[in-house]
Every structure is written in structure tokens, then in C-alpha cells.
């Protein structure tokens with residue numbers, strides 16, 4: 001066998017030896033890619049370590065999908081895909097980008113919810129960082145252990161409110177991993193530039209603390225003052241190692257204090273308040289148009305007044321104001337309901353700060369205790385579910401919405417699917433097919449014959465953050481934004497609302513087809529960057545003079561594309577070898593070796 005010299009070189013994707021620690025973002029194990037032609041295997045000294053045939057992507061894909069098909073449960077499929085990501089990161093992302101509709105539910109909501117619930121049991125490999133309360137004072141040195149040098153974005157959770165599933169402690173790690181996988185799949189942020197981060201700050205979940213398999217510390221959750229102290233150190237340590245890093249907060253039980261404290265100091269945002277707010281804004285802009293009712297005639301009941309509820313309501317207030325209403329008029333359209341009933345100023349309990357803005361003053365001392373009472377009182381045109389209470393939008397409530405409205409907006413947004421306030425089929429059937437629907441987790445399409453005897457296939461909207469957070473992150477990275485401003489968040493939702501094709505609009509969709517998400521993310525990214533430019537928080541100021549078309553091309557050229565990445569490895573090794581004048585593979589005009597030329601296509 002011809003031996004190529006081992007060259008000490010730092011290229012982005014060639015790793016001549018396996019890293020001592022392999023995380024999900026490491027391309028090191030792609031060294032064993034069965035698609036590598038023989039000259040690469042020889043260069044990497046993996047020749048002979050994989051089956052001889054250098055196979056094409058279609059063959060690899062066929063095998064992976066067949067193996068996935070052999071897995072009987074969603075968790076088995078989740079684990080299979082996690083292992084694939086570790087073993088061959090580019091192949092994993094090729095597969096995910098080609099099969100977004102089928103695979104995102106397996107690596108993200110809803111299956112990631114079950115994975116987090118069973119993390120202690122299913123854990124197999126390190127895929128992110130865990131930082132404990134005991135590490136305080138030393139966070140910078142622990143962070144120095146992360147093996148990837150160029151991290152551009154991190155997603156952090158303390159596990160205290162994972163989806164609608166409650167406090168799962170460090171078992172929430174599935175969420176940062178899943179979200180960051182979507183940053184890569186949907187917006188092309190390089191896998192090794194992402195850092196999943198879980199804070200081990202104790203858990204209020206007693207069952208977990210008593211579970212012998214639980215891998216976090218067994219202390220009770222630290223106080224909010226202690227958490228603030230910890231986060232102060234963490235934010236400093238992260239930005240010290242990776243200046244300009246974009247920091248996404250995710251699934252904190254009370255996310256408001258950290259957002260307020262850091263939003264003007266660091267490039268950070270909270271996905272549950274701002275990402276959810278923006279993505280629902282995008283769907284609502286389209287649904288309001290389709291409802292035929294002007295903004296000022298809409299009445300919105302929100303079941304759930306937590307971070308997501310208030311985040312969504314705030315974005316829609318902004319939209320109504322941009323449509324010509326005053327702030328008071330806009331705010332007056334909203335009725336927030338929490339566990340104690342309608343949020344009013346005179347309810348007698350101390351309202352959490354974030355609810356005060358929406359507390360009703362016009363209830364004449366009357367209190368409405370249940371969702372049903374509020375709905376009968378308001379007769380809303382918009383029903384939003386952010387309660388994490390599966391099935392509370394009953395057929396009776398849905399039928400009332402259809403009685404009062406030609407096209408009611410029904411948005412059961414809680415995740416995962418088991419927590420959704422209603423499913424798509426129930427909503428379609430009980431509104432005679434007239435609802436404008438979006439849910440947080442995916443539901444199948446539904447075929448239904450309405451009262452006029454027309455049979456149609458109805459398509460559910462998936463109003464999931466995944467349509468916007470990848471673009472918010474990429475836009476912040478590429479514009480080198482010093483902050484993530486409110487206009488950047490609003491711009492992401494507005495861009496999304498404008499991203500539907502005429503064919504999608506005809507099909508009655510509120511959100512673009514998920515298979516187009518990379519295309520959509522480019523538009524979202526550009527609008528986020530434009531908003532950063534207008535707010536003058538961009539440090540990459542040379543981009544301001546670019547036209548939209550130029551900017552889209554510029555963004556696209558910077559997105560990681562797993563399909564071309566594998567060719568890049570071939571080109572890098574090919575050029576390297578020919579520049580050394582050693583035994584080199586024959587190169588074609590475009591730099592791609594002729595030997596096994598089509599193997600990876």
C-alpha cells in the first residue's frame with residue numbers, strides 16, 4: 001500500500017488522529033467514513049480499518065434509513081441517530097437535511113422530551129458540557145476543557161423547566177444538544193462551532209435526586225441569588241474564551257431575570273420568551289390576514305401566562321401597533337389566564353412582574369376562575385395554549401370558537417405532543433375545518449369532510465421556534481452583533497411570515513414547508529442582520545452596503561453544507577498532497593480527484 005507522509009497541518013476538517021474526547025460536534029470520526037476514497041484513507045491512516053469499498057452517499061443513506069427502520073421505538077431511533085452523529089457527523093447532517101420532516105421529530109420535539117425524561121437510563125456518550133455549582137470560582141478552567149477551539153454559539157439550560165415536562169435537572173441536556181443540531185441542520189452553523197451546555201445546579205425533582213442512575217448532583221435546586229452569582233461568572237468565562245459568542249438561554253423555570261440582566265451586556269437571547277414570541281408572531285401575521293378580521297377586532301385568550309405566553313403576547317402587541325393601533329388598544333386585546341384564572345389587577349394575589357403589563361383592569365371586580373369562564377366572557381377569535389396541560393382545549397371549547405368566528409385561530413403550543421392543548425384532528429373536526437391552526441410539536445395531516453360535504457386534506461402549522469432561532473443565531477454571529485435587540489427578534493418573525501411561496505399560501509399553510517427551512521433561514525438571517533445594522537449593534541459594518549441578493553449569497557456561502565463538506569475534505573487532502581509533490585491523487589479541473597470521483601455524489 002502506498003504510504004502518504006503524515007503532515008502536521010491544521011486544517012478545518014482533517015483530523016489525522018482521533019481526538020481523545022469525542023463530542024457530537026467533532027468531525028474526527030468522519031475519518032472512518034465509508035465514503036472516503038482510498039487515497040484519503042491512506043493519508044488518514046484509516047486504510048484497512050473500514051470495509052474496502054468506497055461507497056456513495058445514496059448507498060450510505062439507504063443503509064442508515066434501513067437501520068433506523070429496524071429500531072422499534074422512538075427512543076431507539078433517537079439513540080441510533082445520536083450515535084450516527086458521533087460516528088459520522090457529516091453523514092448525520094446529510095441525512096437530517098434531506099429528511100427534515102421525518103427526522104426532526106426524532107432528534108428534537110417530541111422525542112427529545114422522552115429522551116430527557118429517560119436520560120439517566122439511556123445516557124451513552126459525552127455530547128456537551130456539564131457545569132456544577134461546585135465548580136463555581138473555577139468555571140473558566142472547566143470551560144477550557146472543551147476541545148473545540150472556535151465555538152460561536154452555545155445553548156444553556158439549567159434543566160429546571162424542560163419543555164412542558166418540569167424540572168429534569170441535568171437530564172435536560174437533550175435540549176441544548178437537539179437545539180444546536182438544528183442550528184447546524186437549519187442554518188448551517190458549523191457543528192464544531194456549537195456548545196451544548198447544561199448547568200448542574202441541583203434539582204427540585206425529588207424522584208430524580210433519589211434515582212441511583214441520576215448523574216447530576218443530588219442537592220436541592222440552589223436559590224435564585226446563587227444562580228445569578230453562578231451565571232455572572234459563567235457569562236464572563238464564556239465570553240473570555242470565545243469573545244462574541246452567542247448565548248441562547250433555554251428552558252429555565254424563571255427565565256426573565258437572566259434575560260434582563262444580560263441582554264445589554266452580552267450577545268444573548270432567550271428562546272422560550274423571544275424565539276417562541278417571534279415564531280408565533282410569524283404565524284399570527286399570516287393567520288390574522290387570513291381570518292378576514294382587522295387587528296383591532298381580534299380578542300386573544302392565552303391559556304398560560306409564563307415566559308412563552310408573555311413573550312408571544314408582547315410580539316403580537318408590537319404587530320398590532322405596527323398596524324396602527326395604540327399600545328393601550330393593542331394590549332387590551334389580550335386576556336391572559338393562569339392557574340388562578342383571568343389575570344386581573346385586583347385578583348388579590350401578588351402578580352409576577354412579567355404578568356403585570358397584561359393584567360386586566362376592566363373586569364369591574366369580577367374574577368373569572370376557569371378557562372371556560374374566561375372564554376365565555378371574552379368570546380375570543382384567538383386561542384393560544386401555553387399551559388403545558390394536554391387536551392384542555394376540549395371539543396366543546398373548540399365548537400364555541402367555531403360558533404363565534406368564521407376562522408378562529410387555534411394555537412395549542414405546549415410541547416411535547418402529549419402536552420399539546422389539543423391535537424390537529426380534534427381542532428379540525430370541531431371547527432368544521434375552519435380553524436387556522438398551529439401547534440408547537442408536529443401533528444399529521446388530516447382528511448375531513450365538512451358540513452358542506454367537501455372532503456379536503458388539511459395541513460397543520462408547526463409554530464415551533466426552529467423556524468427562527470437558527471436565523472437569530474446565525475444573523476447575530478455573521479453581523480458580529482454586540483447585543484440581540486428587540487428589533488432583531490421581531491424581524492425574525494416578520495421575515496418568517498413573508499417567507500411562504502404562493503403554492504404554500506394556496507395550501508392554506510401558516511408556516512413554510514419544513515423541507516425549505518434552510519432557504520427560509522437565509523431570509524430570517526438576512527432580516528435579523530438588517531435589524532442589527534439599523535440598531536447599529538453590528539460590528540461587521542462593511543456588510544451594510546450589500547444588496548439583499550448579495551447578502552443572501554454571502555450568507556449562503558458561509559453556511560455549513562454537509563453535502564459539500566465531504567468534498568471539501570477530498571479537495572483539502574488532494575491539494576495538500578499535490579502541493580507536497582508526493583504521491584498524489586489525480587486532480588480534475590475543479591480540484592476533485594478522478595479516482596473514485598463519483599463515490600460521494
Ligand SMILES: O=C([O-])CC(=O)C(=O)O
Pocket residue numbers: 109162163164251271272414415440464465
Ligand atoms: O423546544 C421546543 O420545541 C420549543 C421550546 O423551546 C419549548 O417548548 O420549550
Ligand SMILES: [Mg+2]
Pocket residue numbers: 163250251271272
Ligand atoms: Mg424551550
